[in-house]
Amino acid sequence: MKISQFHLATQKEVPNDAEIVSHQLMIRSGMIRKLTSGIYTWTPLGLRVLRKVEQVVREEMDKAGCLELLMPAIQPSELWQETDRWDAFGPLLLKITDRAGREFAFGPTHEEVITDFARAELRSYKQLPICFYQIQTKFRDEIRPRFGVMRAREFLMKDGYSFHMDEASLDSFYQVMFDAYTAIFERLGLLFKAVEADSGNIGGATSHEFHVLADSGEDQLAHVPDTQYAANVERAEGVAIGELDPPQRDLEVVDTPNAKTIDDLVEQFDQPIEKTVKTLVVEAHPDADHELIALLVRGDHELNEVKAEKRPEVASPLTFASDEKIKQATGAHPGSLGPVNLPIPMVVDRQVALMSDFSAGANVDGQHHFGINWGRDVALPAVADLRKVVAGDPAPDGSGEIELIRGIEVGHIFQLGDKYSQAMNAVVMDENGKAMHPLMGCYGIGVSRIVAAAIEQNHDDRGIIWPAPMAPFQVVLLPLNGHKSHRVRETAEDWYQTLTEAGVEVLLDDRNQRPGVMFADAELLGIPHSVVLSDRGLDQGECEYQPRGQARVVMPLEDAKAHLLSLIEH
C-alpha cells in the first residue's frame, strides 16, 4: 500500500476524553473514530488489525473442530423470555421495537439463539459433540463505556457454543477450547495468562478467563510464578495461616473515644494490625430472619465482595448497610462494632477464626474489646472464605506464595451444563432412544478488545509496537526526499514491487514529507520493520533497517531486502 493511495489519518493531539494509552494511540494513529458514546468506526488502518486478530481466532477455532456460522444480531424478545433473561439481563440489554410493536434485543450474547438453533437442528446423539461459533458484533448498553474499544458498547466478539451428551465429553472439549485459546494468544504474540475465574451471571461451574497482562489492566490476578496456580482475585481462595493459640489475655473493655477505624486503633493503642478485626455490616438475603448480617475480616485484610455475595445469607447484589440501620440494630456506629455481644448474625473469615487475643469494637460507641478469644468470650460463628487474597499469601494448592499482577480480560470459557437446553427444552435422543438435554459449553473472545489490550501491553512513548501477527503492515519503506531524488524514489518503488509481489505487506511512504514526519508516523503506527532509503545511503550501497522498538542499523541494500523477504517464510 502506498500512503498516497491510502487513508492515513494520524494526528499529534488527542481528544481530551482518551484516558488510557491504547485509546490515545488508536485515535492518534487513526485506527478508530468515535461515532457516539461507546460506538466506534474502524478506519481502513484499524480494520486491517482487527481482521488479523479475527483471522487468527477463526483459524484456531476451525483447527479445534468448531464450525463457523453467523447468527442475527437482532433477536426477538420471546427467546429471552424463555430463559427469563429478558428482565434478568437488566439495562445492559438494548431493547428495540419494530413497527408492529414487537420487541427485540440487539444481541449482547447468543445463548438463546444458539440453543434455539440447536433444538431445531440437533436430534440425535450421533450429531454430538458439536461446536458452533461466530464472530459477530454485539451490543451491551454498558453503564459507563470507556477506554475506547476496550470497554465499548458495540464490540466484536467471537462466541462459541458446544453441545455434549455427558460430562466427560464436555470436560474433554473444554480442554480442547482451553488449548485453542492458548494457541490463539500465543500466535498473536501476546503475553497472557489463563486464570480460574468466577463464572458471573452466565452460570455454570468450571470457568477460566484469559488475560492479556498489562499494568493498566482492570483485573487483578493472583498467581504463583512458574507454577500452574493462577486465579482472578475475585475468585482466588484465601487460605488461613497458622493455628489457633490458646488465650493469653483477659477480655477487657477499653475506652477508645477517638478510634473510629482500624488505623486509629493501631496507632492510638499500639495494637498489632494482625490482632484486630474489622466488622462489616451488609444487607441479609431477603429470605433470612435477620435484616442485616455482619462479615468479619482481619484488620489488614479486605472483604472480597464477590465471595461475600455468594453466601446464601447475604443479599445479592452486595449492599453495605446504612449507618442508621447499623445504629438501630446494634446500638453503635460502624466504627465501634465487634463480635462480642453483637445482636446480629455473623460470618467470619477463615483467618479470623484462627485469631486469639484480638481487638474489635465493643458495640458501644467509643469502646473496644481487647483480648477477645473465640469460645471463651463469644461462640465461633459460621466460618467462610471472605477475604481478598494479598501478595505473599500461600496458594490454596500449596504451590507457593501468591503474587498479584494485572490483566485485561480478553477471553472467557465456561461450562454451562444444561441451564439453557433445559430452559429452552432443547433435546436430543440418546442411544436408548431417550430424550435428554445436551450439556453446553460457552467460549468467548473479545476480538476488538484484544486490539486495545495488545497496544496496552506493547507501546512506547513514540507509539504502538505491534506484535508482527497483528500489525497492519509488516514493513514500512521511508524514502527520504523521494520527490527530489529519482534514485531514491525508484529504489523505493522497486523494493515496494518486489516485496509486495512476494507477499510481504508493505507500506510505502510516498508523501512529500520531511523526514521527521515520516519517522514519527512510522513509529506511531508501530509497523514492525522500517527501512530508510536515502541518497546518502545509496551512495554506499546501504540502507538503514530498524525493527520497531530497537536500534537502527546500517545494512547493505541486498541484505536488508533479503531479510525483509525472509519475513514471509514461516
Add this chain to the structure above:
RNA sequence: CGGGGCGUAGCGCAGCCUGGUAGCGCAACUGCUUUGGGAGCAGUAGGUCGCAGGUUCAAAUCCUGCCGCCCCGACCA
C-alpha cells in the same frame, strides 16, 4: 442510576464573572522557500457559540428547561 464536570471551527482551548465587532494553537487549502526527527514566510477558507424558551434596545455571556459528552462507583469480551 448516584456523585462531579464540560458543551465556542476537524482537534485542543480562551472569551462568559462585569451583556455590545467570536478569537488563539494545531490540522486543512494556495504560493514560495525548506528537506535526516512532527519546517518557515505570506495568504485563504472554515462557526445556527449543544437545543429550546425567557430577560434585555442588545445574549456565547444572565435565567429556566431539555439534550449530549466526559470523569468517579456497581457491570463485562
